[in-house]
Amino acid sequence: xxxxxxxxxxxxxxGDAAAARALVGRKLPRLLSLARRMLGDAAxxxxxxxxxxxxxxxQAPRWRPGAARFDTWLHRVALNLCYDRLRRRRELAVxxxxxxxxxxxxxxxxxxxxxxxxxxxxxxxxxxxxxxxALVLCHYQELGNLEAAAVMxxxxxxxxxxxxxxxxxxxxxxxxxREG
Amino acid sequence: MTxxxxxxxxxxxxxxxxxxxxPERDAAAAFxxxxxxxxxxxxxxxxxxxxxxxxxxxxxxxxxxxGAILAAAPRRxxxxxxxxxxxxxxxxxxxxxAAGVLAGVQxxxxxxxxxxxxxxxxxxxxxxxxxxxxxxxxxxxxxxxx
Numbered sequence: 001x002x003x004x005x006x007x008x009x010x011x012x013x014x015g016d017a018a019a020a021r022a023l024v025g026r027k028l029p030r031l032l033s034l035a036r037r038m039l040g041d042a043a044x045x046x047x048x049x050x051x052x053x054x055x056x057x058x059q060a061p062r063w064r065p066g067a068a069r070f071d072t073w074l075h076r077v078a079l080n081l082c083y084d085r086l087r088r089r090r091e092l093a094v095x096x097x098x099x100x101x102x103x104x105x106x107x108x109x110x111x112x113x114x115x116x117x118x119x120x121x122x123x124x125x126x127x128x129x130x131x132x133x134a135l136v137l138c139h140y141q142e143l144g145n146l147e148a149a150a151v152m153x154x155x156x157x158x159x160x161x162x163x164x165x166x167x168x169x170x171x172x173x174x175x176x177x178r179e180g
Numbered sequence: 181m182t183x184x185x186x187x188x189x190x191x192x193x194x195x196x197x198x199x200x201x202x203p204e205r206d207a208a209a210a211f212x213x214x215x216x217x218x219x220x221x222x223x224x225x226x227x228x229x230x231x232x233x234x235x236x237x238x239x240x241x242x243x244x245x246x247g248a249i250l251a252a253a254p255r256r257x258x259x260x261x262x263x264x265x266x267x268x269x270x271x272x273x274x275x276x277x278a279a280g281v282l283a284g285v286q287x288x289x290x291x292x293x294x295x296x297x298x299x300x301x302x303x304x305x306x307x308x309x310x311x312x313x314x315x316x317x318x319x320x321x322x323x324x325x326x
Contacts, residue, residue: 015256024249028241036239046245053249060254120236138193139233145193145201156201163192171229178228 005070006063013061024053027071030141031078037136038082040125048081075141075151079133086129116177123173131166134159181207183215187222195227 002022003011011019031052035045055077063070124132130152137148138159149159186208193200197208212219 015254020250020253024246032239032241042239045239050249054252057253117235117237120232160192167191167229174232
């Protein structure tokens with residue numbers, strides 16, 4: 001195990017390029033995955049990841065060890081950026097409703113292996129934002145229930161309820177995969 | 181643990197008991213021993229959804245994005261910039277010293293004028309004396325006495 005996140009941050013604040021590289025290597029894949037799964041769009045996810053790191057660089061000299069876990073803070077920053085984009089998207093959708101895309105396999109069309117991924121992705125995007133957020137934090141980001149609840153600002157009971165409703169909805173939407 | 185709670189945990193956290201909240205795992209293990217068939221059915225249902233979730237594509241960070249992120253990171257000033265800063269600070273210090281010396285000379289001149297004004301002043305001396313140093317004041321008294 002190398003330096004802690006906090007140690008890396010203080011080195012970053014002093015302009016240490018190697019520490020910046022190490023922090024990016026450590027955090028970027030998960031940050032990108034979080035944004036990709038929340039937004040369902042690769043380009044927007046990259047924008048969010050870059051914006052989140054701009055905030056990390058800005059925060060580095062001001063970071064107070066012990067005030068909060070860096071990882072929790074970073075998840076919250078990235079989620080806020082995702083919610084900004086989701087809000088903008090909804091405003092845009094009200095102004096110009098998009099054409100509906102059929103996500104189902106279609107009659108007589110076999111479901112290829114990579115289609116499963118796309119189906120799951122589309123089903124995730126169709127979930128209410130908070131249910132998707134709970135699932136992304138617990139399943140993909142592998143946060144513990146206490147940390148996920150802290151990031152979302154809800155109780156553990158509320159988190160479990162969001163997870164259960166999300167997973168049930170996904171199971172219903174993806175039920176046909178079982179036969180495939 | 182009740183069957184409902186076991187099913188509720190699988191419903192929320194998936195089919196891998198290792199990913200369930202730590203304080204619940206021992207009771208879950210006991211339930212799996214007591215009702216293995218029921219536990220297995222619940223876990224299998226949850227695991228199927230876990231497998232679908234894992235089929236969703238994971239994004240890869242491009243080298244270009246990593247480069248753009250690192251380009252925005254705080255930088256240690258280069259040797260040249262540090263030298264320029266030090267040189268600038270040195271020049272500033274020298275300028276400040278020069279300004280100080282100049283100010284001192286001017287202050288000395290001002291003090292001389294004030295003293296001669298005091299000497300020549302009749303009556304309104306108190307207000308002027310307030311800004312004169314003790315040394316000047318003593319000198320003034322000596323001159324007055326002499």
